[in-house]
Amino acid sequence: MPRRPGSRPHPRALLPTTPTVATVAEPTAPPAPGAGATDREVTDWRARQAQWKAEHDQWKQRLSEDMRTVKAQRSAQLRAQASAANAEAEARRVAYRAANPRVGAAVGWLAVGLALVAGALAAALWGPLTGLPGYALTAALAAATLVFGVTILIAGIARRRSGFLIFLGILLAALTVLAALLPTSPAVRLDASITAGSTLSATPAASANYLQAVGDTTIDLTKAVTASGTPVVNLAKGPGPTTVIVPADSTVRVEAATASTVTVTDPSGGEQVHRCDPEPFSGCSTDILVGPGGTPEAIVRVAQIDAVRIERVQK
Numbered sequence: 001m002p003r004r005p006g007s008r009p010h011p012r013a014l015l016p017t018t019p020t021v022a023t024v025a026e027p028t029a030p031p032a033p034g035a036g037a038t039d040r041e042v043t044d045w046r047a048r049q050a051q052w053k054a055e056h057d058q059w060k061q062r063l064s065e066d067m068r069t070v071k072a073q074r075s076a077q078l079r080a081q082a083s084a085a086n087a088e089a090e091a092r093r094v095a096y097r098a099a100n101p102r103v104g105a106a107v108g109w110l111a112v113g114l115a116l117v118a119g120a121l122a123a124a125l126w127g128p129l130t131g132l133p134g135y136a137l138t139a140a141l142a143a144a145t146l147v148f149g150v151t152i153l154i155a156g157i158a159r160r161r162s163g164f165l166i167f168l169g170i171l172l173a174a175l176t177v178l179a180a181l182l183p184t185s186p187a188v189r190l191d192a193s194i195t196a197g198s199t200l201s202a203t204p205a206a207s208a209n210y211l212q213a214v215g216d217t218t219i220d221l222t223k224a225v226t227a228s229g230t231p232v233v234n235l236a237k238g239p240g241p242t243t244v245i246v247p248a249d250s251t252v253r254v255e256a257a258t259a260s261t262v263t264v265t266d267p268s269g270g271e272q273v274h275r276c277d278p279e280p281f282s283g284c285s286t287d288i289l290v291g292p293g294g295t296p297e298a299i300v301r302v303a304q305i306d307a308v309r310i311e312r313v314q315k
Contacts, residue, residue, distance in 0.1 A: 027055040103155050103162045111151040111165060115144035115172075130257065130303060135236075141176040145169060204233050212237040218245065222315060225250040225297040232299045242308045244300055247315040251291030253299045260307040264287045267314050 030048040033041045035107040110238035119140035126139040155162040198215035202208070210233075217237060224231045225247060235242065246252045248267045256262050262274040274286050289296060290310050302308050 015293070027052055027059055029056075030236040090169065097161075101160060103160045103165065104150075107151070107160075108162075108165060111148060112168075114151075115147040118143040118147050135180070138176060138179040141172055141179055145176055148172060183201075190264070195299055200237075204231065205232045207233065208232045208234070212240070214238045215240045217242040219300070220242070220245040221250070221252060221298050221300070223246055225252065227298075230296060230299060232301065235300070235302045237302075237304045239305050241306050242302055242304060244302075244308065244310045246290055246310060246312050248312045249292065249315075250294065250297050251293035252310075253296035254286070254288050254302045254308070254310055255284045255299065256308045257303040258286070258308055259305055262288065262308045262310065264288070264310045265312060266288055267312055 029052050030045060033045045037045075116255075122143035123140040126136045148165055152162050152165050152169055155165070171181040198212075200210065200212045200215060200217045201220075202210060202218070203220040203223055206227050210217075210219070212235070214237070217235065217240060219233060219235065219242070221233070221244065224233060244252075244254065254262065264274070265273045266272075274288055286308075290312065291297075
């Protein structure tokens with residue numbers, strides 16, 4: 001079928017044909033004369049031998065030229081095939097980009113702005129809502145990561161490419177993990193054991209932060225209540241009960257964010273059970289003053305799932 005004027009030929013139509021070599025049979029050397037050959041027969045053989053050598057040299061030269069032609073044609077064929085493959089791959093890339101355009105600059109800048117706003121709000125509200133200082137940066141990074149994740153998800157549903165947003169999301173996710181694992185002050189101890197029955201026992205002598213994945217926790221405030229100022233001890237953990245030991249003659253403020261109860265045990269064995277008070281966006285919280293005085297000598301803030309037990313003991 002003739003090609004329409006102005007149309008481009010298919011890349012495979014540009015490939016050269018399979019090379020052929022027009023070679024002739026190798027000339028055969030004339031047989032040598034026998035032992036009883038005459039001088040004339042020997043002379044004729046020598047003439048035929050000289051003619052054969054000339055023809056054989058021409059045949060070798062023509063064969064060498066044919067082989068070079070074949071190699072050149074095959075090299076051109078391979079280059080044409082590679083060029084055709086590259087053209088087809090580029091056509092597929094162009095078609096993919098046309099079907100999946102990039103996210104517009106307006107959407108990208110909108111995502112960046114929303115991430116900044118979400119990060120600022122998370123950092124500002126983290127302390128008042130959770131009562132756990134020191135993790136505002138982690139909360140801000142996590143909020144910004146969430147914004148980028150939602151934007152990337154929406155872009156994928158809309159068949160839009162968002163390579164740079166994906167890079168920013170991965171970077172923020174890595175920074176979030178790093179910020180969550182790094183201590184927030186020199187007094188922080190990280191207990192990330194997830195072994196069943198793992199325990200954390202601490203006797204802080206000043207303000208301290210503790211993080212525990214799962215298990216039993218015991219915090220002895222004997223030294224903290226005698227420290228200068230009003231030390232603040234923060235504990236964030238997963239499942240597992242927590243016991244806070246308080247000297248009977250000391251006063252401690254307990255702020256617990258837990259879905260369970262806070263039980264205070266007197267030195268005589270009496271118990272007072274405090275139920276959590278539901279609050280918007282922060283679950284349940286309990287804020288009590290434990291001890292004989294009206295001013296706390298230390299503050300304990302606990303965020304966990306299970307029950308908290310405060311034991312007042314004679315020291």
